């Protein structure tokens with residue numbers, strides 16, 4: 077009999093990343109876009125994929141996708157670097173700028189993957205908790221400086237609070253610290269301003285975006301970073317060979333040809349977000365947090381976990397974020413119909 081292999085120390089103390097994927101009528105738990113890209117996108121994608129020479133490795137330079145992203149963002153192609161979802165971009169950034177003996181700062185409460193990726197890449201985590209209204213202020217910038225971290229994460233608009241940080245705040249962090257400031261802009265399309273203009277003057281700012289939210293392509297797994305060309309050179313050193321498949325690259329290029337159609341649903345989603353804030357605010361005893369993203373964080377009157385379960389019993393899945401913000405739930409701005417069903421079910425649950 078052979079013995080079982082032993083994993084890396086501490087591995088089994090950490091659970092797998094879990095987000096329930098249930099086949100329900102109302103899924104408002106993962107901040108996805110509620111409507112797919114129009115049929116014309118799928119037809120173009122089918123044509124693009126049909127002729128791919130899949131017996132060969134894909135373009136390791138991802139040239140067509142990087143050029144299309146450069147054209148869309150106005151950022152030079154040598155400072156654009158895509159990967160399989162922004163989670164992979166973040167992993168590569170930590171592999172290059174974090175790692176053993178180095179540290180990354182996060183402002184909690186924030187996207188749980190940031191801390192998880194620190195663990196994965198053996199980057200020491202230093203954290204500071206922000207209080208409502210979750211804005212990074214001068215004292216927090218001074219803390220980041222004193223912490224001497226190699227990487228600072230800023231999520232703006234932030235998941236799960238919905239708070240956006242101003243461009244001036246991010247410039248302040250980039251100037252005050254010698255860290256790589258990673259601005260996670262997964263939800264920037266729903267907010268007001270991007271940190272991208274800072275990248276030209278601040279070689280230590282990297283803006284990370286995704287096709288998974290406003291772009292309605294969570295299933296394709298495409299994210300990218302916009303940064304100085306020197307940073308992209310560093311990412312080449314850590315990425316796996318040919319990390320993006322030809323299929324994924326084709327999906328990205330085709331999606332960018334349909335970018336205006338994707339953008340068309342943003343206003344409708346913002347409208348449902350604002351409607352959620354308004355309707356939830358009318359509930360006695362609820363605390364609702366203003367949001368610049370495509371979701372709303374709220375603390376219901378009563379036990380959030382029990383309310384989450386009772387919504388689920390009615391076929392409505394939202395996110396339990398009590399592990400990140402006390403007694404809080406997060407609901408994605410879906411279609412008008414989905415939001416109707418959520419609000420109606422919540423009313424029933426709260427009696």
Ligand SMILES: Cc1ncc(COP(=O)(O)O)c(C=O)c1O
Pocket residue numbers: 106107160161162163164187231234235260262263285286287288294297298299
């Ligand atoms: C703040 C934030 N960043 C990144 C991601 C991951 O995006 P992707 O699907 O591109 O990996 C998410 C997903 O929920 C997110 O909330």
